[in-house]
Amino acid sequence: MxxxxxxxxxxxxxxxxxxxxxxxxxxxxxxxxxxxxxxxxxxxxxxxxxxxxxxxxQVDPHFLFNALNALSSLVARGETKPARAMIGDLAAFLRAGLSADVSEDIPLGDEIELQRLYLAIEKARFGSRLDVEWDIPDALCGVPVPALILQPLVENAVKYGVARTSTPVRLRIAAQRHGEDDIILSVEDNGAASGNLPVPASGLGIGLTNVRSRLAARYGDVSSLSSAATASGWRSSVTIPARG
The missing domain is CATH 1.20.5 (Single alpha-helices involved in coiled-coils or other helix-helix interfaces)
Known part of the structure; x- marks a missing residue:
């Protein structure tokens, strides 16, 4: 027991x-x-x-060189007022661009302001050859977007649509709702209307590849990038969730 x-x-x-x-x-x-x-x-x-x-x-290094050359030309011609304006725009753009954290979102309105500064600098360079149209509804200005996501698209439009012709080119930068959940940001030029041939997508350089990579890192498969010839030029656009 x-x-x-x-x-x-x-x-x-x-x-x-x-x-x-x-x-x-x-x-x-x-x-x-x-x-x-x-x-x-x-x-x-x-x-x-x-x-x-x-x-x-991985930004276009030619932008700064071209801007400084344009500034030098303004100074050489004694055009001090536009030269001062260009210096101010260039300083503001570089300050904002270099401090931007691409892992963070910024309001669409801030992104558009960066592109306004950039195109003001390019306008000083190209003069009447560059005309810019903006279609950004106020209701979308608070929507968060990846910082500088439009920069490569705008750079390509200037590089391939404006710089390669001596006749005026219009750039149109727009934002619009797409359904209930998304927005489309687009950059379009009519460079082909002045005799330029559309540039194949593979020839647009590293910029669009970077945009695709950033969209994939930020949104996964719920975003997209398209870039293709139109009847009068070229159109690039990004579709992203409107989380604002």
């Missing part, structure tokens, strides 16, 4: 300690899994931030 009771007690304690050990190991395993998941998420976030930072640096 005593031996049986002792044996039964040992069995009971055995199962108790076995259950406790299993519980302890399970808790430890879950903790390790959660730590691993957090570390993996942190690594993915760091990789994403590094990639976005790299993409941010």
């Amino acid at each position: 005593i031996v049986t009771a002792i044996a039964d007690g040992l069995v009971t304690w055995y199962f108790f300690f076995a259950a406790w050990a299993a519980f302890y190991l399970a808790v430890g395993y879950v903790g390790e899994v959660r730590v691993a998941e957090r570390e993996a998420a942190a690594s993915r976030a760091e990789a994403r931030e590094a990639r976005l930072a790299m993409l941010r640096l």
Whole structure:
């Protein structure tokens, strides 16, 4: 009887300690899994931030050179007033552009203001050859968009639609609702109307590739980029969720 009771007690304690050990190991395993998941998420976030930072640096270096050349020409001709205005626009654009964090969103109105500064600089360079039309509803100005997401599209329009012709070209920059959940931001030029041939999408350089990469990193598959010839020129647009 005593031996049986002792044996039964040992069995009971055995199962108790076995259950406790299993519980302890399970808790430890879950903790390790959660730590691993957090570390993996942190690594993915760091990789994403590094990639976005790299993409941010891949801007057209010719813009600054061309702007400085245009400024030098204004000064050489004694056109001090437009030269001062261009210096102010260039300083404001570089200050805002270099401080922009491409991993963050900014209001569409701020993004448009950056593009206004950029095109004011290009207007000083091209004069009457560049005309800009804006169609940005006030109701959309508060919608968050990735900082500088329009910059490569506008740069391409100037580079391929304006710089390659000596006749006037109109750029149209627009924003519009698309259904209930999205907005479309577009940049369109009529460069082909002056005799320019449309440029194949593969020839538009690294800018559009960067835009695609940024959209994928920010929104996944719920955003899109299109870029194609139109009857009179070229149109590039991004479709993104309107989360404002």
